[in-house]
Each structure stands twice: as structure tokens, then as C-alpha cells.
Amino acid sequence: xxxxxxxxxxxxxxxxxxxxGDFGILNAVQMGLMDMQLDPHNVAVFSGVGCAAKTPxxxxxxxxxTLHGRVLPFATGAKLANPNLNIIAVGGDGDGMGIGAGHFVxxxxxxxxxxxxxxxxxVYGLTKGQASPTLALGQQTKSLPQPNSSGPVNPLLLAFxxxxxxxxxxxxxxxxxxxxxxxxxIEHPGLSxxxxxxxxxxxxxxxxxxWYGGADRKDAEGTARPRVYNLEDQDHDPLISSETATxxxxxxxxxxxxxxxxxxDAIPTGTFLRNLTQNTYEERIGARIETYRSEPPARRQIEDxxxxxxxxxxxxxxxxxx
Amino acid sequence: xxxxxxxxAWRIGGAQGSGVDSAANLFASxxxxxxxxxxxxxxxxxxxxxxxxxxxxxxxxxxxxxPTTRLNVLTTFDAETAIRHSNEIADGxxxxxxxxLIDTPFEKIPNLERRVQQDLGKVLDEKGLPRTMxxxxxxxxxxxxxxxxxxxxxxxxxxxxxxxxxxxxLKKMVNTMSAAASAALLDYDxxxxxxxxxxxxxxxxxVIELNIRAAEITYDYFKKTFTQPFSRKIEPIExxxxxxxxxxxxxxxxxxxxxxxSVQTYYPISPAxxxxxxxEGHESFPLKNGSSKGSILVxxxxxxxxxxxxxxxxxxxxxRAATSTSGPGFSLxxxxxxxxxINETPVVVTLYQxxxxxxxxxxxSEQGDLRFALHAGHGEFPRLLVASGDLEESFxxxxxxxxxxxxxxxxxxxxxxxxxxxxxxxxxxxDTNRIKIERGALLSDEEAAKLESYDRFAYTDSNISPRTxxxxxxxxxxxxxxxxxxxGHITEDPxxxxxxxxxxxxxxxxxxxxxxxxxxxxxxxxPNATTTIVGWGSTKGSILEALGRLNNADHSVNxxxxxxxxxxxxxxxxxxxxxxxxLIGIEENYSGQFxxxxxxxxxxxxxxxxxxxxGRPITVDEVEESVLEIMGGQxxxxxxxxxxx
Numbered sequence: 001x002x003x004x005x006x007x008x009x010x011x012x013x014x015x016x017x018x019x020x021g022d023f024g025i026l027n028a029v030q031m032g033l034m035d036m037q038l039d040p041h042n043v044a045v046f047s048g049v050g051c052a053a054k055t056p057x058x059x060x061x062x063x064x065x066t067l068h069g070r071v072l073p074f075a076t077g078a079k080l081a082n083p084n085l086n087i088i089a090v091g092g093d094g095d096g097m098g099i100g101a102g103h104f105v106x107x108x109x110x111x112x113x114x115x116x117x118x119x120x121x122x123v124y125g126l127t128k129g130q131a132s133p134t135l136a137l138g139q140q141t142k143s144l145p146q147p148n149s150s151g152p153v154n155p156l157l158l159a160f161x162x163x164x165x166x167x168x169x170x171x172x173x174x175x176x177x178x179x180x181x182x183x184x185x186i187e188h189p190g191l192s193x194x195x196x197x198x199x200x201x202x203x204x205x206x207x208x209x210x211w212y213g214g215a216d217r218k219d220a221e222g223t224a225r226p227r228v229y230n231l232e233d234q235d236h237d238p239l240i241s242s243e244t245a246t247x248x249x250x251x252x253x254x255x256x257x258x259x260x261x262x263x264x265d266a267i268p269t270g271t272f273l274r275n276l277t278q279n280t281y282e283e284r285i286g287a288r289i290e291t292y293r294s295e296p297p298a299r300r301q302i303e304d305x306x307x308x309x310x311x312x313x314x315x316x317x318x319x320x321x322x
Numbered sequence: 323x324x325x326x327x328x329x330x331a332w333r334i335g336g337a338q339g340s341g342v343d344s345a346a347n348l349f350a351s352x353x354x355x356x357x358x359x360x361x362x363x364x365x366x367x368x369x370x371x372x373x374x375x376x377x378x379x380x381x382x383x384x385x386x387x388x389p390t391t392r393l394n395v396l397t398t399f400d401a402e403t404a405i406r407h408s409n410e411i412a413d414g415x416x417x418x419x420x421x422x423l424i425d426t427p428f429e430k431i432p433n434l435e436r437r438v439q440q441d442l443g444k445v446l447d448e449k450g451l452p453r454t455m456x457x458x459x460x461x462x463x464x465x466x467x468x469x470x471x472x473x474x475x476x477x478x479x480x481x482x483x484x485x486x487x488x489x490x491x492l493k494k495m496v497n498t499m500s501a502a503a504s505a506a507l508l509d510y511d512x513x514x515x516x517x518x519x520x521x522x523x524x525x526x527x528x529v530i531e532l533n534i535r536a537a538e539i540t541y542d543y544f545k546k547t548f549t550q551p552f553s554r555k556i557e558p559i560e561x562x563x564x565x566x567x568x569x570x571x572x573x574x575x576x577x578x579x580x581x582x583x584s585v586q587t588y589y590p591i592s593p594a595x596x597x598x599x600x601x602e603g604h605e606s607f608p609l610k611n612g613s614s615k616g617s618i619l620v621x622x623x624x625x626x627x628x629x630x631x632x633x634x635x636x637x638x639x640x641x642r643a644a645t646s647t648s649g650p651g652f653s654l655x656x657x658x659x660x661x662x663x664i665n666e667t668p669v670v671v672t673l674y675q676x677x678x679x680x681x682x683x684x685x686x687s688e689q690g691d692l693r694f695a696l697h698a699g700h701g702e703f704p705r706l707l708v709a710s711g712d713l714e715e716s717f718x719x720x721x722x723x724x725x726x727x728x729x730x731x732x733x734x735x736x737x738x739x740x741x742x743x744x745x746x747x748x749x750x751x752x753d754t755n756r757i758k759i760e761r762g763a764l765l766s767d768e769e770a771a772k773l774e775s776y777d778r779f780a781y782t783d784s785n786i787s788p789r790t791x792x793x794x795x796x797x798x799x800x801x802x803x804x805x806x807x808x809x810g811h812i813t814e815d816p817x818x819x820x821x822x823x824x825x826x827x828x829x830x831x832x833x834x835x836x837x838x839x840x841x842x843x844x845x846x847x848x849p850n851a852t853t854t855i856v857g858w859g860s861t862k863g864s865i866l867e868a869l870g871r872l873n874n875a876d877h878s879v880n881x882x883x884x885x886x887x888x889x890x891x892x893x894x895x896x897x898x899x900x901x902x903x904x905l906i907g908i909e910e911n912y913s914g915q916f917x918x919x920x921x922x923x924x925x926x927x928x929x930x931x932x933x934x935x936x937g938r939p940i941t942v943d944e945v946e947e948s949v950l951e952i953m954g955g956q957x958x959x960x961x962x963x964x965x966x967x
Contacts, residue, residue, distance in 0.1 A: 012811050041795045046635075049803065057800060057811050062792045064638060065802035065812075066631065067661055073628035077635025077643065078792055080619060081585050085639065085793050106624030289606060289617045297619050298639035298791060302582025303759035308721075310580050310616050311608045316751045319566040321354035322517075 007040060008033045010060045019209075021172030021198030022051060025119055026058055028170070028178035029088065033061070035183050043086045046075040048095035050126050052119035052198075055090045069100030072107040072116065079114050081298035083282040086186060087114040094124045097133040097153050108162025108191065110281040115185045115192045116164075118155055119172075121200035122207055129203030142205045156260035156272060159193040160253075165275040166192035167256075169268065171228045172199065173209060177269065184271060190280045197228065197267070217265070231259065231270030238271040326554045328358060328383040330508065332395045333410070334500060335376030335403030337433070338369055341497030344522065345397075346377030349501045350567060351518035353381045354748050356510070357561030361386040361863075362569075362746035363939065365967065368592065368684040373433050374402055376967065383559055387712055387747065388863030391943035391965050394554055397504045399474060399496040401426035401455040402434060405442065406967050408462045414553045417462055418503050420496070421471035424456040470548055472503050477539050486532060495536040502537035506544035510556040512537065563750045570742035571596040573713045573752070574672060577720025578644060579607060579618055580754040583670070585636035585643040587621045587629040592684045593743040594646045594674040598622070626651035630658040634669045637662075638801065640764070640791030642724045644670035649678045649691050656698040659733050663703025665801045666779065666787065666826065668727035668734075668762075672720070675739040675859075677937045686937030687740045689859050689910040692919065695735050696888055702823070704830045706730065707888040708841075709737040711862030713747050715885075721757040722841065729762035729836075730829045731786060737887070739910075741860035741939045763788045770794040777808035781821060785828045830889040842891040845898055847873065847880035853953065854902035856928065858884040858916050861908055861940050868945035877953060884916055892923035899926045906952060908932040910940060931960045938966025 008030040016022045033043060043061035047053035049068035056063025066074040075089040096104055096118045107116070122135040129143030137151040159167050166188040170178035178196065185192035199209045210216070214225040231238075236259070240249055252273075259268050286292040295301075302309060332349065336342040343364065350360045361380040367373035378393075380386040392412035398404045401423040408417060428439045443453045451457035463469055477499065478484075478492045486492070498519065505515050516534050523529045568576075575597045578586065588598035602620035609616045623629040629645045636643035647655065652673050662669045675691045677683025695707055706726045710716040719736060727734040763786050770776075770790045778799035780787045787808075790797025800810030805822060807813045834842075847869055857865050865881050872879045882898055899905060899920070907917040907928035912935045917928045932948045934940050944963045951957040 039795070041798050042793055044638075044792045054812070057802070060798065062798055063800040063810070064635075064792075065800070065804070067657055067803055070627060070631045070658065073623065073631035074635040074638075076628070077585065077587065077621075077632030077637075078639045079635075080621060080632070081636035081639035081641035081643065082793055102624055103628055106628060285619065289619070291615045291617070292619075295615065296639075297584035297617070298636065298641040298793075300582075300584055300641075302584070302642065303761070304610075306758040306760065307610075308580045308582060308754045308757075308759055309609045309611065310582065310754060311610045312576055312580060312752070312754055314607060315576055315579070315604055316564070316566050319568050319572065321351060321360075321565050321567045321748055 003034055003037055003040070005030055005034050008060050010058050012057045014058055015054070016051060017202045019201040020051070021121060021200065022055070022119060024172035024175050025117065025178065025196050025198060026055055028175050028182055029055070029117070030059060031175070031179040032182035032186065035179065036186065038086055042084070043088070044078060046071050046078070046087065046089045048091035048100060050092040050095050050124070052090055052092040053095065069095055069098070070103065071095065072100065072103040075114055076107060076110070076112060079112055082296045083113070083293055084296060088186065089114060089116045091118065092125070092132070093118060093120040093122065093134045093155070094132040097155055097158070101133070101153070104158065105162040108159060108164050111163060111165055111190045111278050112281045113190055115182070115194065117182065118193070118195045119198045120155065120195050121198045121204050123200050123203045125200050125203055139206055141203055143203055154260060155195045157257065160256060160260070160273065163191070163278070164193040165190035165278050166271070167273040168193070168271045169195045169197065171197045171212060171269050173212070174228070174269065177230060181271065188274065189276070190278060197269070212267070227265055228267045228269050231268050231272065236270065238274045240273070240275040240277055242277055324553070325551070327557055328381065328559065330381040330395065330554055330556060331378065331390045331393050332381065332397065332504060333376055333378045333393050333407060334397045335374060335407055336398070336400045336497070337371070337402070338366060338373050338375045339371035340400070341494065342375050342377055345497035345501045346379060348498065348515065348518045348522055349504060350379055350746065351521060352501070352505065352510070352514035353379070353556065354565065354567055355514045355517050356556065356558035358383065358556065358559060359385045360567065360746070360748045361388065363389045363741070364744045365938070366685050374406065376403065376407065381556060388867055389939050389941045391941045395504055395507065397500045399500045402431045404455050405431070405434065405458050406438065408458045408467070410967065411462060411467050413466050416468045416470060416507055416552055417459065418470040418472060418500060418507065419459070421473050422475050424454070424459060426455045428453040468552065470503065470507065470544070472499070472540065472544065474499055477543055478536070495533055498533045499536050499540040502540040503544050506541045507548070507552050508554060508556040509551070511558070512541045565748050565750055567746060567748050568713065569744055569746045570713050570716050570738060571744070572600050573717040574720045574738065575600040575604070576752060577717040579604070579616070581642060581721040581724040582759060583618060583642045583644050583724060585619050585621065585633065585641045587623055587632045587643070587645045588647065589623050589626045589629050589651055591648045591651045593676055593740045594648045594651070594672065596743070597646050597672065626654040627658065630655040630669070630671065634658060634662050634667055637667050637669050638792050642728070644672060646672040646674070648674045648676050650681065652691065652695070652698065657700070659705070660699035660701055660703055661803050662733040663699065663705060663826065664803060664805070666731040667801070668731055670723050670727050670734050670736060672736045672738065674743045675737065683937040685740065687860070687910055687939045688935060688937060689739055689915070690935070692737065692887065692915040695737055696919070702827070704730065704732045704826055705888055706732065706734040706833060706886070707737060708734065709858045709885055709887055710742060711859060711883055711885070713742065713745060714749060716742055717752045718757055725757070725760040726833070726837070728764060729760055730833050731762065731789060732829060737859065739860050745860070762786065765790050765794070765797065767794055770797040773797060778810045779806060779808045779822070781808060781825060784832065785825045834889040834891060837886060839894070842886040843894060844883045844885065845880060846883060848878065849880065850901065851878040851880035852902060853877070853879045853904040853906065854899060855879060855881045855906050855908055855949065856884070856916065856920065857881065857908040861910060864940050864942045864945050865908060867942040868949065871946050872949060879949065887919065890919065890923045895920055896924040896926065899924065904929050904953070906930045906932060906949060908940065908945065910934050929959070930957065932963065933960055934963040936964060936966050941965055
């Protein structure tokens with residue numbers, strides 16, 4: 001029997017503000033899971049702390065709402081212990097690019113097969129709108145007493161520098177595209193990163209739905225010209241595979257950087273990079289520990305009739321004295 | 323002169339990187355090969371190369387478990403060791419040294435701290451002696467220490483040896499030669515040294531041959547030159563049981579493997595790192611059923627926050643998971659510890675204390691984190707805290723703590739220290755069957771699949787809820803660092819809050835009732851003794867040996883060793899402590915943290931406190947002397963110990 005969208009929805013009432021971009025992301029995640037027909041019990045959604053971090057409670061899979069900034073280390077441990085789980089980590093931009101930035105980088109180095117979705121709204125919503133690490137220099141969203149005196153971190157570039165092998169950006173109100181990106185990210189063999197531009201209707205009065213939609217820049221006919229556009233419309237090819245020649249690879253990295261830096265009147269969305277040349281952390285472990293996938297650490301028998309099954313003789317022999 | 327057989331305190335020192343450890347291990351291996359019991363203590367700086375380190379070995383015909391103040395033999399191949407340690411040699415002892423170095427002045431030794439130069443220099447100045455190694459030798463000789471000059475350089479600069487290799491390479495063997503000289507002094511068969519060399523350099527035949535030759539040359543020279551017998555002698559004894567020579571990092575690592583810990587996370591930190599690298603070096607091991615499929619996954623993270631979070635994550639998936647750290651790293655783990663507490667998720671934190679605060683004394687001993695480990699994390703949540711007292715306890719406790727973590731679904735801290743991490747001892751093989759593996763209310767896949775509805779934090783009579791793990795069909799559930807309802811969703815409801823707080827807290831009441839008494843504390847010696855020493859952790863060895871000496875001298879003393887610090891066995895402690903006329907706390911910290919804990923729970927205060935916080939372990943002699951001083955009515959209420967180099 002196929003899973004319906006209802007099978008991925010919990011009965012917990014959401015307490016996000018009306019109009020919040022998070023709803024779109026939540027829907028896209030649930031639709032992506034349904035599209036893939038993943039067994040809900042074999043999915044675990046991890047989150048940090050903040051508005052975005054409430055997401056797991058609304059999804060009918062295992063849900064783990066962790067600590068501020070620490071979603072990736074929690075998710076890493078769960079995935080390593082059972083590589084057969086589908087693990088999705090979610091969190092806001094303060095969570096991931098501020099307090100959790102070190103973990104964002106450290107996780108990138110591993111290329112574990114999991115997906116991280118960053119809900120990027122430029123503010124700390126739950127604490128009433130302070131500047132987040134992605135808010136542009138000099139901007140003054142409505143609850144800031146002074147203009148932002150620090151510059152923004154670029155999540156896509158940081159992801160690239162850290163080693164994420166799938167890098168995409170979606171928009172919270174372009175749900176079908178976002179669903180596709182999330183699905184591609186989950187299916188990607190390795191660490192995938194999806195930044196989602198997510199208007200915060202309550203505290204970010206600059207990067208609003210209207211702003212992304214270009215309501216302030218209408219054409220002659222009075223039609224809004226959206227700032228966000230889809231890379232697919234430009235025939236962007238994000239794939240780097242073992243067959244990609246070195247020069248072509250360099251060129252693709254150049255295009256990636258160029259696109260990742262594009263902002264303002266033209267904001268690219270879609271898959272920026274899909275690098276299939278790195279093996280996953282699980283593969284690296286599997287090459288050393290043959291039974292890593294068939295008997296993962298979390299599911300291994302460790303006792304027989306309450307007696308340890310481990311045979312320590314070789315360890316003792318190694319330190320034996322006569 | 324009475325010949326003392328098979329009782330020896332031996333020390334070797336030198337610059338870090340010059341082979342001190344190798345020589346000590348060689349000597350220990352040679353002793354153990356002769357059936358003897360060996361205890362080793364390694365003292366070293368937070369430094370890769372050049373600073374002074376030393377290794378002290380005690381050798382006996384019965385088990386020994388602690389450091390001592392009184393050396394019998396000091397073996398050196400540099401001037402710094404002879405200068406620093408010659409005062410440590412007890413009457414009748416021996417000092418082996420490099421005759422070429424005797425004119426070395428203090429100021430030519432860059433790592434000899436100004437304070438040491440001043441303190442030693444002051445004594446020499448008063449006697450009108452120059453500040454040189456030779457003056458220190460003279461002082462030693464005046465005290466009756468026998469000097470054994472060895473011309474290492476001449477012994478190597480022979481045609482025979484120089485044919486093999488240039489002197490610059492040959493001289494790296496002075497460590498082997500000093501061990502061989504010690505064997506000659508103790509009239510111990512050289513074959514055991516040679517055997518040790520074969521083990522140490524296994525597979526490198528040329529190196530083995532060269533070192534064996536260097537050992538022979540030194541041994542022969544020594545025997546020929548120093549014909550007077552020394553007051554101590556080592557003789558091989560019968561030993562039929564299989565024994566290992568193991569340190570605490572290894573013992574804990576072995577215990578974790580035996581316990582079925584399958585994920586260990588860590589960030590490098592002294593003195594915990596060696597446990598994790600030991601585990602990673604042994605990530606695959608056989609199982610008792612003959613299969614080769616045993617394994618443990620070791621993850622080095624970007625910091626200690628990630629280390630504990632990943633361990634908790636692995637626990638959510640169902641693995642027995644642990645992280646291993648020391649004070650600075652544990653400071654970073656405080657928040658996540660609370661997450662595991664409120665989410666009733668088992669996790670083991672192995673905490674090796676070292677000198678604090680801040681970076682403190684990274685490679686030195688201290689019991690300064692007991693109160694911190696008891697309270698780390700904001701808010702109130704249950705934790706179990708177990709302190710091991712020796713290497714054997716370290717192994718078995720390393721197994722037990724996983725049972726506690728899973729039975730009570732909460733974080734468990736296994737508290738050790740630098741002493742336990744690096745002490746080495748000969749032991750019979752550990753018995754992995756001694757500790758049963760108990761996984762508590764963990765549901766099997768079959769049990770989970772049969773669930774009609776499931777709440778991860780369901781209220782139960784035992785306060786422990788059946789636990790599913792990520793990936794189990796039928797067990798879908800939620801976890802949150804917020805307060806939650808039974809289903810793991812966020813709540814701020816005042817009624818649920820109270821019920822959840824009580825559910826979690828009450829687990830510790832059950833733990834205290836269920837955990838066997840000998841896992842909570844041990845009362846060593848006569849229960850009716852008039853003086854009770856109270857201590858915990860790595861001082862156990864020194865206290866126990868001192869207890870033997872005191873009772874042999876007709877003093878009435880016993881020793882109450884604390885093991886389970888949380889929950890605290892207050893009633894049992896009260897009963898025991900009320901019996902004694904005199905209570906003496908012994909701890910390697912400034913404030914008497916365990917004494918405070920006891921007072922908090924029982925209202926009973928120690929009459930005296932023996933305290934040490936110079937970063938060096940409390941020796942058996944220090945315990946004996948300070949307890950005697952207290953019993954003689956001569957001591958202040960707080961006795962501060964200072965021994966150590």
C-alpha cells in the first residue's frame with residue numbers, strides 16, 4: 001500500500017506565524033518523502049533550536065529536536081550508528097551559520113550520506129528578530145535598533161569550501177521546485193545541502209515574499225519581475241562526475257562560485273553542484289569494516305544470554321607478559 | 323647488610339623523545355617476564371620533545387598499585403634526571419649515571435625550572451658546592467647512596483660497535499644500556515632484558531641484535547666494574563597464569579569493547595585521547611562464536627560538543643555509545659548532557675580528570691572535577707556518576723556504566739583521572755563474563771512492531787519507559803530539548819512538567835535501591851576501626867597500601883572508598899562514618915570535594931583533610947606519614963602534601 005501525504009503529517013498543531021515561509025518548506029519535505037515512498041519509521045528528521053527547528057514535530061517520522069547549533073553532530077551520530085536510516089537535518093540560519101557554523105564545516109568534511117536543509121530568513125525569529133549571520137551588512141530589519149554592522153556569510157560557498165557534495169538552493173514559496181530539490185538531495189549519495197530562502201513575515205521586512213517576487217520592479221505591463229530564477233532555465237549543468245575532465249571541473253567550480261555570489265536583482269535557485277567524485281563516509285568505513293551496513297553499530301547483537309559476545313583474547317595477547 | 327629480594331622502586335628519566343618510556347617498558351617487561359608484579363607511573367610535561375619526563379616502576383613478588391616517595395634505584399643517562407631526582411633516593415639506594423656528564427652546570431640545562439635551580443642551588447651554596455650534577459652526586463653519596471658511573475660513550479665507541487653504525491646513531495641506545503645496567507645492579511638475568519628487546523623491536527632483527535649487543539656490553543661492564551653486591555636483588559618467581567601489562571586508557575577501552583560499545587566519539591585531549599586511539603587501533607575484533615565480525619566505530623569530531631552530540635545521536639539509533647574526554651572538553655559537553663537527561667537517552671561520558679582550571683596542568687593528576695561532574699549542565703536532571711579506584715575497577719566499571727545508562731536511560735559519567743589513565747600494572751586477564759550485559763527497557767524489533775500506539779516517554783510505575791530506537795517500525799517517536807509530553811512533543815503545561823520532572827528524578831531513587839552495594843562503595847579493612855580514611859579514585863592504591871602498613875603497626879584504621887557519587891548512598895555512609903572516632907578525608911584537590919559531598923548528604927564532616935594539588939599523585943608514604951601525624955595529634959586540620967618532581 002502506497003503512503004499518502006497524510007502518512008507524513010503528524011497531528012501536532014504548528015505554531016509558526018501565519019504566512020511563514022516554514023510552511024512551504026514543511027510541505028515540500030513531506031511531499032518529497034511521499035514522492036520517494038520512504039517508510040516513515042526509517043526516516044529521522046533532526047533539528048536544532050529556533051522556529052525552523054520545530055519542523056520534526058510536524059512530520060510523522062522519527063523526530064529529534066536537539067540543541068541550538070548542534071543538529072549536525074546529533075544527526076551524524078545517528079547516521080553513523082545506523083547508515084540504513086534516511087536522515088534529514090533542518091535548522092535556521094542562526095542555528096547553522098552562527099552557533100553551528102563549526103559543525104557545518106566539520107560535517108562537510110565527512111561526506112556522510114545525509115541531507116541538511118537550511119531555513120534562511122536572515123533573522124533570529126524566535127528571539128524576536130535579531131540579525132542573523134546571513135543578513136547583509138548595513139541592513140536594518142524592523143526590530144534591529146541599529147543597522148547590521150557585520151557582513152553576511154554565504155552558505156553556498158561555505159558548503160562548497162567544506163566539502164558538501166550536493167549544493168542547492170530553493171525558495172520557500174516555489175514548493176514543487178523545492179520538493180524536487182529535496183528529493184534529489186536525499187537521493188544524492190553523500191552529504192547534500194539545500195539552502196531555502198524563507199521570508200520571515202514577522203521580522204524580516206526587507207527580504208519579503210514581495211521582494212523575492214519582484215513586486216517593487218514591475219515591467220511595462222505592470223507584472224512583477226521576480227528576483228528568484230531557476231538555474232535550470234539557464235541550462236546550468238551542476239554535475240561533476242569521474243568522467244568530467246579536470247579543465248571542465250575547474251570551469252564548473254568557477255560557474256558555481258559565480259552563481260553562488262549572484263544576489264540582488266537576480267537570485268539563482270536550483271541545483272548548483274552535484275559532485276559524484278567523492279566516496280561517502282559510510283563507504284570509507286565499509287571498506288574497513290565489512291559488516292558495517294549489514295550489521296550496523298546500532299543494530300548489532302552485543303550479548304548472548306547477557307554475556308558479552310566480544311572476544312578480547314587478541315587484545316590481551318597483545319599486552320601479554322610472560 | 324640484609325639482602326632485600328624482589329621489592330624495588332626504580333625510576334628512569336630523561337628528555338621527552340629520548341626513549342624514557344621505551345626503556346621503562348623494556349625494564350617492566352623484563353621484570354614481568356620473570357613472573358614479578360609491576361606497577362608503573364609515568365610523569366611527563368605537556369610537550370612533544372625536550373622537556374623532562376620520568377617513569378617510575380615498582381616491582382614486587384605481590385601486587386603493587388601505587389607510587390612511592392622512596393626510590394631504591396635511579397637510572398639516568400642525562401644530567402637533568404640525576405640533578406632533579408637524586409634527592410628522591412632512599413637510604414641504601416643506588417644511582418646509575420653517565421660519567422661524562424658530571425660537570426654539567428645547572429644553567430646549561432634549559433628545561434630545569436628557575437625554581438628548581440634555586441631550591442637545589444640553595445643547598446649547594448650553603449655547603450660551598452658549585453651548582454653542578456657532580457655536587458648532587460656528592461650529596462647523595464654522603465647520604466649513603468651508592469654511585470654507579472657508566473661510560474656509555476666509551477662502551478659504544480669501540481671498533482666493534484662503530485663498525486656497525488656511526489656513534490650518532492649508536493648513542494640512541496643509551497636508554498637500553500641504562501636498563502641493562504639496572505639489571506646488572508639487581509643481579510637479574512640479562513636474558514629477560516634481551517627477551518624484552520625482542521618484543522619491543524619485534525620484526526626489526528637488526529635493531530634487536532644491536533640493542534642486545536649494547537645491553538650485553540653494558541651488563542658485562544657493570545658486573546666487572548662493580549663487584550660489591552647491592553642491597554637489593556630481583557629473582558624470577560613462578561607465574562603460571564596469563565597476565566597482561568596494561569594502563570588505564572587501555573583497560574577502559576577493553577571494557578568498552580566487552581560492553582558492546584559500538585560507537586566512540588572524541589576530540590583529542592590529554593589524558594583521554596589514548597583510549598580512543600587504542601579503540602580505533604582495535605576497531606575490529608573477533609567474537610566468542612568464532613566470527614571475526616566484532617567492531618567499534620571511532621569518530622574524531624571537530625570539538626567536544628560534537629563529540630557528545632554524536633554519541634547521543636548514536637544512542638538514539640540504538641548503539642551503546644560513549645565519548646571520552648578531560649576537564650576542558652567536559653566543560654563544553656555540559657549542555658548536551660542535559661539534553662540526554664531530559665530525553666532519557668543513554669550515553670556514557672568517560673571523564674579523565676587532570677589539573678585544572680582552564681588548561682591547567684594538562685598531563686598531571688588532580689581530582690578536581692567531582693563537583694563539576696555532579697552538576698555540569700543547567701537545570702535538574704538525573705545522572706549517574708561512577709568513580710573507579712584502580713585499573714581493575716576501571717575495566718569492570720567501563721562495562722557496568724553502559725548497563726546503568728541503558729537501565730536508567732540517562733547519562734552516566736565514568737570518572738577517572740590522569741593517574742588511572744597512565745598507571746600501568748600487571749594483571750591476570752580480565753573476565754568479560756563477570757559483568758552481565760543489561761539493556762534495560764530497550765524494545766526488540768518484534769516488540770516494537772507489535773505496538774498499537776507508542777509514547778516514548780510514557781509514564782510507568784518504574785518511571786522508565788519502554789524505548790524504541792530510530793528505524794524501528796511501530797516505534798515512531800519524537801525527542802525534544804524542550805519539556806515534553808509523553809509523546810515527546812513540546813509542552814509548557816504545568817501539570818505535565820511536574821510529572822515529567824518527577825518521572826526523571828525518581829529513576830535515581832530506583833538506581834540506589836538496585837545497584838549492588840559493592841558498586842556503590844567499598845569499606846576496606848576492619849569495619850570497627852577507630853579511624854576511617856575516606857577517599858575515592860586513583861588514590862585507592864596508596865591508601866590501601868598505607869592501610870596495610872598502619873594496621874601492621876597496630877593502628878586501627880579502615881578505608882571507605884566512594885564509588886557511586888550520584889545517586890549518593892547517604893544512609894550507608896552515615897552508618898559507617900558514625901562508627902569511627904576519627905575521620906580523615908584524602909583527596910587530590912584543594913577543597914575536599916568528596917568530603918563536601920558527604921557532608922551535604924549526611925551532615926558528617928571530616929575531622930582532618932589530607933590534600934594535594936601540585937599535580938602529582940599521592941604516594942603510599944605520604945598517606946602513611948600524614949595519617950600518623952594526625953593520629954599523633956601533631957597535624958593541622960588540613961594537611962597539604964607536596965611530594966613530587
